[in-house]
Amino acid sequence: MKTLIVYDSFYGNTEKIARAIGGAIAGEVKVLRPGEVNPADFKSVDLLIVGSPTQGGRPTKAIQDFLSKLPESVVKGINVASFDTRFSTKLVGIFGYAAGKIANSLKTKGGTLISPPEPFFVKGKEGPLKEGELERAAGWAKRILESKK
Numbered sequence: 001m002k003t004l005i006v007y008d009s010f011y012g013n014t015e016k017i018a019r020a021i022g023g024a025i026a027g028e029v030k031v032l033r034p035g036e037v038n039p040a041d042f043k044s045v046d047l048l049i050v051g052s053p054t055q056g057g058r059p060t061k062a063i064q065d066f067l068s069k070l071p072e073s074v075v076k077g078i079n080v081a082s083f084d085t086r087f088s089t090k091l092v093g094i095f096g097y098a099a100g101k102i103a104n105s106l107k108t109k110g111g112t113l114i115s116p117p118e119p120f121f122v123k124g125k126e127g128p129l130k131e132g133e134l135e136r137a138a139g140w141a142k143r144i145l146e147s148k149k
Ligand SMILES: Cc1cc2nc3c(=O)[nH]c(=O)nc-3n(C[C@H](O)[C@H](O)[C@H](O)COP(=O)(O)O)c2cc1C
Pocket: 008, 009, 010, 011, 012, 013, 014, 015, 053, 054, 055, 056, 057, 058, 085, 086, 087, 088, 092, 095, 122, 124, 125, 126, 127
């Protein structure tokens, strides 16, 4: 199985989550920032996971650009999932979050969403992650693979 995880990260928290997810998935796994993805990385991908910090209720510009340029031919018919990092307070919830917007975009391009968008929580703007989030990320990865079967 070939998995591609594309993430952005300003302060390193989303990167840690992306790598924890990647480490829990068997087979060929690539964990890349949008600028590191080559067209060949999409070849024969079975699962595409996209993650971003939530900034202003949305994914970062790099992830938004990645999604808008992502060809439908890549996403159509493959399994997709999304995650984000965000504050653990509910106060900013009215703006929405990155993961839901990523999931909508992947679905619109024909991807099969195999999990609801998943949040991971940071304690402050620059982190750190809340305790247990890396373990939860690994567990989430294993669960979504189960649902894929
Ligand atoms: C400009 C900016 C806007 C942000 N907006 C939100 C927001 O709307 N909702 C939220 O929950 N967190 C928000 N945050 C907190 C980020 O989600 C947090 O910085 C991120 O999870 C850290 O991940 P990173 O280390 O991978 O960059 C914002 C942070 C920044 C810097």
